[in-house]
Amino acid sequence: MHNNLGQSLTVAGIVLFLISSSIMLGSLAGGFLFDNWSPYYSSLFSILLSLASTIILIFYHGWPMFAIMNIIMGFGNGINLTLMNSYASLVKSKSTRFVFNILYVGVNVGVVIGTTMVGYLFKFGITTVFSVAAIFFLVLLLMTIFDLNIDFSDRENHHNVNHHAKKSQSKTGSLSLLLKICAMVLAIYMSYSLWESVMPVHMTNLNISFEKYSIVWTVNGTMIVLLQTLISKMGAAYNLRHQIYLGIVIFGISFIGLIFANKYYEFMLMMVILTFGEMIAIPNIPAWLSSMAPKKDEGKYQGLFNSMMSFGRALGPLYGGILAEDIGYNSLFGLSAFLILGTLLMVILGFRKMKLSK
Known part of the structure; x- marks a missing residue:
């Protein structure tokens, strides 16, 4: 354009x-x-x-x-x-x-x-x-x-790992938790988009070439393609929700690390940490939403997930551009980590509250 x-x-x-x-x-x-x-x-x-x-x-x-x-x-x-x-x-x-x-x-x-x-x-x-x-x-x-x-006439009876849990969830509790998960997804993708928007400027300001910046995305994509299936098999033995929590904590920690990064290998290390967090958590969020979705609302839950993902990607460059100029890059990375981990805490507390209200 x-x-x-x-x-x-x-x-x-x-x-x-x-x-x-x-x-x-x-x-x-x-x-x-x-x-x-x-x-x-x-x-x-x-x-x-x-x-x-x-x-x-x-x-x-x-x-x-x-x-x-x-x-x-x-x-x-x-x-x-x-x-x-x-x-x-x-x-x-x-x-x-x-x-x-x-x-x-x-x-x-x-x-x-x-x-x-x-x-x-x-x-x-x-x-x-x-x-x-x-x-x-x-x-x-x-x-x-x-x-x-495909004939979906038996959708109401389809198998789900948490099928019985769905029945017992109150609509209010489920909706409240869904909104908290949406806020968390928004925070994750707003922060993730910083790697595409403000990070190349930040790294070139530190005399790191744009070609070297581009390599971090090659590493990100290669790790996902080569390791995601292995991560999935290893994670199958663990609780889905706890796996998501762990992945998002790792994802958030990578932004804390960015506060202290000023050399190329340090930025590369933070991308590797971020990618591990991404692989552990992100693919499992729609699976978790699927396990929570009331019957006949599968599309609604997946639609909200995808819309928050898209909105985070749209809002992130604006959020990053304004705050990088106003408060600086390091404060921006710290705020991003706070938003990721803060919304995760909201989700954890929201899930506990929903379980206690049953």
Whole structure:
């Protein structure tokens, strides 16, 4: 938008915020559609919306069409992300924890491959990028048509590891805990996005090259792809909720470490610690929500998770940019750790309160 379409960085930032917001709204819409309409037809609708937007961008990618179509595509992708999690929550042949960990690996493999391909394909023009994206959406559409037309008539009786616990939870207690978990997810992704927004500026200010900064993401993606399945197998022997607590504590500690980091290897170490926390906790949060969700509300719970994730990613760069200038980087990292660990404490206390109120 800035280099090729001649828009200011402010306009580009606003468009990126609108795209993230449309993903958030799409995530909420996806949950509603899954619970109240056909999951199959909802999936077809979301993929067709994204596919149509991508095809239009092949031929019309000037300003403002580029922004409009990407916002529409974001809405379709948001719907599909929630539907994907909602479908996964109803898999009966494997444990919910296993399914969401495999799903998490798949998403990250896609991100690694996609970002690598874009860097290469962009040399051949933006038309090539959108053409290849359209092919992937078409493949996804065909997979959905042939593999996801599933009968969910027995959804109310589907197996869940905490099925009996669901019945005994009060609606008020569950909703209160859900909102606390959403606040925690928001804090996590607001903080996570700092690595994408303010961290490259902070590291280059310390005379660390942008190329070296880029390597930390290579390490992050490689760790997830290679180790997530192993982490999942090791974690299967432990309580899901306690595993999430541990992962988020590790995630939060990495931001405390950033306060004291000023050398490249120290930043790399903090990314490794953050990634371990991410692998232990993040894929298991939607699995935990699935275990808590009242029957017929699977989509709603997954939609709220995905929408908070998207909202955190949208809000994070703004939050980081303003506070880095006002209070400094180290105070920003300390505040982020406080938000992560503080919202985790809220969740822990909220869960105990709900258990005691039964």
